Amino acid sequence: MAEVTTIQVSDVLAAYVAGGNAPGALALVSRGDEVTVRIEGSADVEGTSPLRRDTIFRIGAMTVPIVAAAALMLAEEDRLGLDDPVDLWLPELATREVLRSWTAEIDDTVPAKSPVTLRHLLTNTWGFGLFFGAGDAPLRRAANELRVLNGPPIPEHSDSPDEWLRRLGELPLVHQPGEGWMYSVGADVLGILLSRASGQALEVFLQERVFDPLGMVDTGFAVPAEKLDRVPPAYSRDPRGGELDVYDPGSWGSEWRERPAYPSAAGGLVSTADDLLAFGRLLRSGGRANDEWLLTRRSVAAMTTDQLPPAARANARFFPGFFEDHGWGFGLAVTPSGRFGWDGGLGTSFWVDPASDTIGILLTQRSGMLVQTELYRDFWAVLDA
Template identity: 45%
Template sequence: MSMPTSGPAHLLESFVADGTVPGGVIAHGHDPEPHAAGTMSIGGSPMPADAIFRIQSMTKLITTVAALRLVEQGELALDSQVATWLPELAEPVVLSRPDAELTDTVPADRPITLRHLLTNTSGYGMILDGSPLQRAMADSATEAGPLPPALGADDWLAALASLPLVGQPGEVWRYHHSFGLLGILLSRISGTSAGEHLAATLFAPLGMRDTGYFVPRETAHRLPAAYGVEGDELVEREPAAGGFHVGPPPDDMSHSELLSTAPDYLRFLRALRDGELIDAEHLAMLSRDQVPDGAKDPSSFFPGFWEHTGWGFGVCVVADGPHRGRFGWSGGAGTDFFVDPDGTVGIVLTQVEMGGRIAPLLEAYGEL
């Protein structure tokens, strides 16, 4: 079979050929079919179109949709206090300034709500600059990183709740941890793990057979290796068909991140786009910037993040330029998706961590 000469398939083939990634899966269009290229690992077996990838932060949109469905069912509201189900967060305290000592705090002005979780404005999140809070998060195993959480859900929540917030709820945007809290919130409301709740309410009805918090051993042969980047070299972090995600985890991972396939995630995106999962009002809110300008500290995330983008519910939204109105997000293990206002969807799944090595691939795919 000859190699495609244009389009998403050719794009991925070219980045596999030059060694940027060992392999991956890509799709682009209104109802696209995924195309696989390359291998499951360096020198390994061919990459199948239904390979099961560690989608990491692409999980955020799925848990967001699950939460909004509970809102529509009357189980909670956007401004519900999450301490109703997460009593560990009933009396948060806030650092007097981001670099203050952990004892230099004031009471929170308001409770943490579901809206705060969906918009990354709970006051919990990644701390990029050296500070007592950053060191405390590293010491307590609550710091975000490329590997799965070291603590089970309840222990992680207890450790995180023992630390002060970096800013007042609703007034500061910090990435990531709000969605770990959201997963535990789904678990507490449903009385099951987040994985069981998502399986019953989203994955099974949509036919997303290969999406979950772990890969069953009988399908582990479809799990690619995971690679970090050190200098110009790819360094294996988890082997193909092995590692933490194979078989049920030892603890509840409701605060963790999912694995999925291109066919599964495309099915989810199409259902969301077509109004099958949440009502039009919530879909519009999800895909518009929901973060107050005063909460957008340029130093709180990657340089330039706020220049052309905003944050809706669980996704980044493009604020201007030729892709204005696009929403989507990436996963730290080398994955990305988007949905355009005209209904075009795009997805690319690789096994190389997010960073400079795969940035050209993601930029080119975003311009298809």
């Protein structure tokens, strides 16, 4: 990567840190076989712990593309069909009812026109998710009471996957399968589907099919004791005073020090810059890694191409304006230029640009979506220059 670009990347990170947005930030940029890492700031607000290339980050929703890739592996083996009902594996979701409108009472429903499929889960169009802009709708209140709307994951504070899905199955869908787009919840359903269809715990399945073949040695739902010193604190911003508060203390105090009761496919993984680079290279190469085809080119092409039908795009509920210049493939966002990837709500971002053979990874530990924020825009503006 040209020296001027590396300097500019450092400037972008430094400005973000100097603005008090996070104690430190790491960027990894890969172009072809050339990899550059830039680090600004430190791992904690006190400035006592260094941020390093092998720092283990909570990657939040960047978990979703990894799980989606694993789902496509099962689809290639005909163990799951993209357009087959998931009822066999997820009977809790059989015979769905759908609200007549967003604001309807939860018993004011009509039958679902079609069953939920793997395709629906991969594209966030299965009928339920986080209630962006829904106000105090009756279904939102009911979902909160049943504790099915997962926020940033706290591994020790969760029910079993089966119990969570049982409660979710008590609620109607917000829209007909395939006719709307709602974020996050479908990814957790997808994780349960993979576990049941594979006959393995989700973390075991991902380890065998994704992490081990790619050499992702620091990725998982928990951090072993010998690596806890590489887990930095995670922060959130106090909405009253604006200062950074500790969300998770990191190291030996981290909630990620033990296996969670519920490994969240929507946001539970930890990883490192180099592990994420390995996953990015898998997708950039069309599914090949270490002389082995983990996915077919056809599956990767489908995963990284906009899959949203017009009705789903028209009825999408997310950040205003997002779908004006983004589409959604299988487990990740795509742009008209062909760039694809996703961001994590705990301060992480991962995108691949096939046109320039570039993989860009941004890592902090400060909660708040990076989508369309100044840091994200400035980072890619430098890489696109």
